[in-house]
Amino acid sequence: MLSEPMQSDTIDVLVPTCERPAALAMTLTALAAQTFAQLRIVISDQSERLNPFDTGEVRAVLRLLSAQGRPVDTLRHLPRRGMAEQRAFLLSRAEAPLVLFLDDDVLLEPDLVERLHRSIRLLGCGFVGSAVHGLSYLSDIRPEQETIEFWSGPVAPERVTAHGAAWSRHHLHRAANLFHVQARLGLQRDATRHYRVAWVGGCVLFDTGKLRAAGGFAFWRELPKAHGGEDALAQLRVMERYGGCAIIPSGAYHMELPTTMPAPPVNAAKVLLGGMPIPG
DSSP: OOOOOOTTOOEEEEEEESSOHHHHHHHHHHHHTOSOOOEEEEEEEOOSSOOGGGSHHHHHHHHHHHHTTOOEEEEEOOSOOOHHHHHHHHHHTOOSSEEEEEOTTEEEOTTHHHHHHHHHHHHOOSEEEOOEEOGGGTTOOOGGGOOOOBOOSSOOOOOOOTTSGGGGGGGGGSTTHHHHHHHHHTOOGGGOEEEOOSOOOSEEEEEHHHHHHTTTTGGGGGSOSSEEOHHHHHHHHHHHHHOEEEEESOOEEEOOOOOOSOSSOEEHHHHHTTOOOOOO
């Protein structure tokens, strides 16, 4: 059963960051431009060479957010213990019924948070994501990776594994594939549609209680420091219990900056759900 959106919601935006003050400032500027007003922003920084909150570009946007009445918590969280622990720390600081995990290198269209909020309240599922476009790939057309499966009704729980057919859905989120699909279908932001996912990277709105009930990111203790895929693992566990989806048109854009994660990373989703051994 679809429900009516709750207009009184507050969303906690949880932003992990490391060594990227300029990118962080751009991401925060996009949050300052959002049409959804009830945002509280929590930033957890793990930079070792600098403090981004002391840089001019970040301070300027923090002042703007404060003037708008959007509170911002700026936290320094060291030593680094991996991205899952960083996300677990951010989730421990969440107070709102909804949390938006937003990477520090993502640009958002002004109505995106509003559309994500409307979708999660209408659908009542565990999460709704907005996959990031890589616009440097605009001329790279990959029709074999553009398969999309729309939800025709309420979003239902489903189990996706690394060895199942649904795992291949992640190809839709590579390069600019999703952007090509929404352009080909002529989809506009006033006609948001929901589709099935394996996972969504970079911009995902969760029901806070459902994320915590599914274990959140507590699995960080089972992983080595160098890992990735922790966001996918959390989503897969939420999706199995409560369902999850993504929206199209998306409205999120990747800055395509070099990663700040140590390499080579262990894929958390494949290790803890797919039965792969954890390297010693």
